[in-house]
Amino acid sequence: MRKILVVDDDKNILELVNIHLTNAGYKVMKVENGIQAIGVLQNELPDLAIVDVMMPGMNGFELTKKIREETDIPVLLLTSKGELEDKEQGFLAGSDDYMVKPFEPKELLFRIAAILRRYDKPADMIIQIGSVTINRKSFEVTAGKSILLMPLKEFELLALLASKPNQVFQRAAIMEKIWGYDYEGDEQTLNTHIKRIREKLAKIAKDVEIVTVRGIGYKLEVHG
Template identity: 40%
Template sequence: MDLKILIVDDEENIREIIRLYLEKEGFLTFECKDGKEAMELLEKESFHCAVIDIMMPNLNGWVLCQEIKQFYEIPVLMVTAKSEIDDRIKGFKVGTDDYLTKPFHPIELVMRVKCILKRYYLLSIDIINFDGILIDANNYSVSSDTTSILLPVKQFQLLYVMAKFPGKIFSRSQLIELFWGVDYTGNERVIDTHIKRLRSNLSDFEHKIHLQTVHGLGYKLEKIQ
């Protein structure tokens, strides 16, 4: 299946650069020059992700992002020259999934789009039934017939993704990219800390869930037979 990306920017040369690099990676792209045109296209076509500028005529990126998040279940990457921290905060408040400032390297944009898509669609199922344990993305809860707990967001995301692929080994770098982003510059051992806390919080479910360390490789989640 071709993944369709909506590109919205009033600068034709920016749209062309984004299009060329995304199409080189196999994405199918559609271009719009402003938010109004994008909303009209969204009524006709379905997309997997939108890459949008902020400062555009007719309908700006702030409003467009809000509209997309209200009516269409797709992730958004804002690409903009507005780099002040207040603008970045506003972007996340209106619903953007990531934020990239101009000038940018097209390869970084492609990496961010891929990361957003992986993160978004890994978490797109609301509830996972893990051998009778319900892992609910609606409220970050883990529950059985007798026990229910709420997890911090990062711990829940780690559990959710590993539960979706039981037995699959996830490296620290894979988990960092998924949940901290491709530009994370901190210590990868942050994963170890979250895994340790997650194990502690899941102690009531240890008869069903085994969060295993695979030495030299990473972590995996397995059902206990």
């Protein structure tokens, strides 16, 4: 049974989500703040965390960053705000998806299922490019004895570019593939993720490089 951690200081939302997730066959762990959530994560690792943004003390963005630092479980953010800067902040914090309250419980279930499918990669999906190995089951990127553990969006972005070396991927196509067709943020999110991946790759592999194709997008190249 899949386990989902739900973090929300609104007891009504907490119970609503609990009812629908339980009816859908998930085991639900309910907590009302970030400190309690961290306590749960120290003893048990859920398959996904649903985190409210507007919480007293540690807000949802801060909790998401904490989860990302200590685990590689996916995070879906819930918020009463729909402004683009809030969505941007959520994705930059490391979240995998974002829903604005009030929401349809059925849509929440769809999004949860979609996120979990993205994490369930077949065991044989391994990409080898130059000295770099990308394992889409363990979500590890290795080169020699060096191992990178990346947030899911960074990993998916690198795996996408590595799936077709030297092919140019248009920025809009990348955004749709990694963040979804309904993502309304600007391209700064993509720029930030590319920058982070480049910095990490540079530390473990000198022969693999993400190249900017001005006015179009990005491609992954192997040198030497």
